[in-house]
Structure formats: structure tokens, C-alpha cells
Amino acid sequence: MTYDLIIIGAGPAGCGATIYSARKQLKTLLITPSFGGQSDVSSEIYNWIGTKAISGTNLARSMEEHVRSYVGEYLTIVTKESATKLSKNEDGTFSLSTDKNIYMSRSILITAGSGRRKLSIPGADTFENKGIVYCASCDGPLFSGQDVAVIGGGNAGFETAMQLLAYCKHVTLLNRSASFKADAVTIKHVASNPHMTILAEVEPIAIIGEKFVTGLTYKSTKTGEETTIPVTGIFVEIGQIPNSAFVDGFVNLDKYKRIIVDHRTQRTSINGIWAAGDITDGLYHQNNISVGDAIKAIENIYLYIKAGG
Numbered sequence: 283m284t285y286d287l288i289i290i291g292a293g294p295a296g297c298g299a300t301i302y303s304a305r306k307q308l309k310t311l312l313i314t315p316s317f318g319g320q321s322d323v324s325s326e327i328y329n330w331i332g333t334k335a336i337s338g339t340n341l342a343r344s345m346e347e348h349v350r351s352y353v354g355e356y357l358t359i360v361t362k363e364s365a366t367k368l369s370k371n372e373d374g375t376f377s378l379s380t381d382k383n384i385y386m387s388r389s390i391l392i393t394a395g396s397g398r399r400k401l402s403i404p405g406a407d408t409f410e411n412k413g414i415v416y417c418a419s420c421d422g423p424l425f426s427g428q429d430v431a432v433i434g435g436g437n438a439g440f441e442t443a444m445q446l447l448a449y450c451k452h453v454t455l456l457n458r459s460a461s462f463k464a465d466a467v468t469i470k471h472v473a474s475n476p477h478m479t480i481l482a483e484v485e486p487i488a489i490i491g492e493k494f495v496t497g498l499t500y501k502s503t504k505t506g507e508e509t510t511i512p513v514t515g516i517f518v519e520i521g522q523i524p525n526s527a528f529v530d531g532f533v534n535l536d537k538y539k540r541i542i543v544d545h546r547t548q549r550t551s552i553n554g555i556w557a558a559g560d561i562t563d564g565l566y567h568q569n570n571i572s573v574g575d576a577i578k579a580i581e582n583i584y585l586y587i588k589a590g591g
């Protein structure tokens with residue numbers, strides 16, 4: 283069958299879009315390996331509008347429950363599949379290949395978000411998951427009573443440090459530039475902890491260890507001086523890489539591999555394909571923004587489908 287719309291990914295953007303699409307009675311297929319998106323790993327989210335605080339897991343669960351309540355005539359959900367290729371057919375419809383199937387649709391909304399950027403310094407590959415980790419709420423307790431480092435001075439870095447301070451002996455956060463991207467209130471809270479060290483204008487240059495991580499060497503970007511600190515855990519929070527490989531060379535991407543969209547409508551360079559959320563070249567990436575952008579896309583897709591697109 284040919285759907286009106288295939289939505290790729292079920293983070294906040296994909297979930298928001300699916301609810302709106304089903305309510306507008308577009309024949310919708312949602313394809314995703316899992317529900318909830320990146321903040322699934324957050325211990326608490328304080329800025330999800332209408333909720334003072336909610337854990338990432340509970341937010342993911344409530345979004346999934348909400349989306350699944352629309353399954354029926356207008357909504358089909360396929361989980362545990364990932365999009366691998368998208369192409370346009372001669373009749374103007376699209377074929378979406380996943381790792382298991384091929385699906386057809388009149389329009390496509392890409393909300394596949396992004397994944398973690400990894401360190402590329404000596405030792406980074408060797409000690410991946412042997413001390414180098416990416417999720418404080420999942421792996422933090424493994425480092426209870428130990429000295430750890432966090433790489434990255436954005437909100438994710440500081441939130442990671444905040445979580446680790448609950449069980450680690452000491453946390454050292456490293457930031458490449460002199461200023462931090464994290465919110466001032468979060469920085470102030472973390473910096474006031476006596477078990478916390480915050481280093482600015484330094485960059486990691488090597489991970490040291492035998493079977494597991496035993497230390498981290500960093501260099502001052504001002505003086506070039508190198509220092510090694512003993513740590514057993516290194517939590518990497520240096521940004522995201524868009525999950526756009528399956529449309530690379532098909533829709534236009536920017537130099538960071540994010541999908542370029544018209545920010546009034548979320549249309550991509552290909553007529554009939556929209557994108558929303560962290561996978562796009564939007565300036566700001568947050569849960570609420572992803573949902574808003576996805577809904578903007580659905581409003582535009584609805585007009586496109588009803589106009590015979």
C-alpha cells in the first residue's frame with residue numbers, strides 16, 4: 283500500500299508529528315528502532331512544558347503511550363526497524379527501505395535526530411566501553427567512589443557532572459574554550475560542589491590504560507602544557523552527529539550533515555520530503571523545539587496531501 287505519510291523516528295519530533303498526523307486522518311506509518319529519543323537517558327528533565335520534572339524514561343514512556351493510543355485506521359507503527367535508503371519513484375511517490383522492508387508513501391517526514399559524537403584521540407577506540415562512556419544515568423553507578431572526567435562544557439556535560447557527583451569521589455570537567463555553553467544556573471550549581479573541578483581552555487589528547495581506563499592526558503590550549511589525571515571513567519559529551527546518512531546525496535545537507543530546511547515550513551530540498559528536530563540545520567535543539575517544528579511540518583504536509591501532492 284502507499285501511505286500518505288511516513289514518519290522516520292520516534293523522538294519528541296516524531297511522536298509529536300505522529301499524533302498530529304493521525305488526528306488529521308492522514309494514512310500514517312511511523313518507523314523507528316525505539317521510542318523516546320535522546321533525553322531518554324536524562325535522570326530529570328525540568329523544561330518539558332506543563333511538567334515540573336520528569337525522568338527521560340518516563341517522558342519516553344508517556345510519549346509512546348500517547349502515540350500508541352492512535353494506532354488504528356490512520357496509524358501503523360513499525361518498531362525495531364531503521365531507515366536505510368530513501369528514493370523518489372517516477373509517479374512522485376517515495377520508496378523507503380529499512381533494514382527489513384520497503385515502504386511506499388506520498389510524503390516523508392524525517393525526524394531521525396542525532397547520535398553521540400565520539401573522541402578521536404589516541405586510546406579512544408581501545409577504551410570505548412572500557413571506561414569511555416556516554417550516559418551518566420546508565421553507567422554512572424559503575425564508577426561509584428571513583429575519580430572520573432567529563433569532556434564537554436555544554437548542558438549535557440554539566441548535567442552529566444551533576445549526576446556523577448551523587449556517587450563519584452571526584453569529577454573533573456574539561457572544556458575546550460574559555461566560556462561554557464551550559465545554562466548559568468546549572469554551571470553555578472555544579473561549580474559549588476567541593477568534589478568538582480572545572481577546567482577551561484584544555485583539550486583531551488590521550489586516554490591511558492591497560493585493560494580499562496586509568497587516566498586522561500589533556501593539553502592547555504593557551505600554554506600547550508600537558509597534564510595527566512588519574513581517572514577510571516570518562517564521560518564524553520562533545521555534541522551530536524545527525525542520523526542523516528540514509529539521505530546523504532539525496533536531500534541537501536549542510537557541512538555538519540544536518541538536513542537543510544525552510545524554517546517556515548520544514549520543507550527540505552526535495553518536494554514531498556520534510557524534516558524536523560535535531561536532524562535539521564535549526565539553530566537550537568531542544569525537546570520542545572523538536573515537537574514544535576514537527577507540528578509545523580505536519581500542518582504543511584496536510585496541505586500538500588490535500589492539494590493532491
Ligand SMILES: Cc1cc2nc3c(=O)[nH]c(=O)nc-3n(C[C@H](O)[C@H](O)[C@H](O)COP(=O)(O)OP(=O)(O)OC[C@H]3O[C@@H](n4cnc5c(N)ncnc54)[C@H](O)[C@@H]3O)c2cc1C
Nearest residue numbers: 291292293294295319320321365394395396559560568569
Ligand atoms: C543527555 C541529554 C539530555 C538532554 N536534556 C534535555 C532537556 O533537559 N531538555 C530539552 O529540551 N532537551 C534536552 N536534550 C535535547 C533533546 O533530547 C533533543 O533536542 C531531542 O531529543 C531531539 O528530538 P528529535 O525527535 O529531533 O530527535 P531524537 O530525540 O534524536 O530522536 C530520534 C528518533 O529517531 C530514531 N532513529 C534514528 N535513526 C533512525 C533511522 N535510521 N530510521 C528510523 N528511526 C531512526 C531514534 O531511535 C529516535 O527514536 C537532551 C539531550 C541529551 C543527549
